[in-house]
Amino acid sequence: MIRLHLKKQICMEGGYMLNMSDIFFGVVTLMGGLFGIMLSFYMVLCFIQWISDVIDEKRWLIWKEFFNYDS
Numbered sequence: 800m801i802r803l804h805l806k807k808q809i810c811m812e813g814g815y816m817l818n819m820s821d822i823f824f825g826v827v828t829l830m831g832g833l834f835g836i837m838l839s840f841y842m843v844l845c846f847i848q849w850i851s852d853v854i855d856e857k858r859w860l861i862w863k864e865f866f867n868y869d870s
Contacts, residue, residue, distance in 0.1 A: 853859055
């Protein structure tokens with residue numbers, strides 16, 4: 800018969816034993832990371848679209864007149 804402390808040592812020697820809270824937090828962390836990556840890509844695309852609108856609609860000419868301090 801194996802003593803109790805030896806059984807625990809045998810079980811833990813092979814690797815890390817996962818419980819449900821570790822798996823849950825791992826999944827939540829993974830989903831949060833993916834959401835953050837998607838949100839950052841979306842914000843970059845919005846910025847590129849805004850730059851494109853400024854160039855296409857020539858809004859920079861209005862801003863140039865507004866910031867002209869000579870007149």
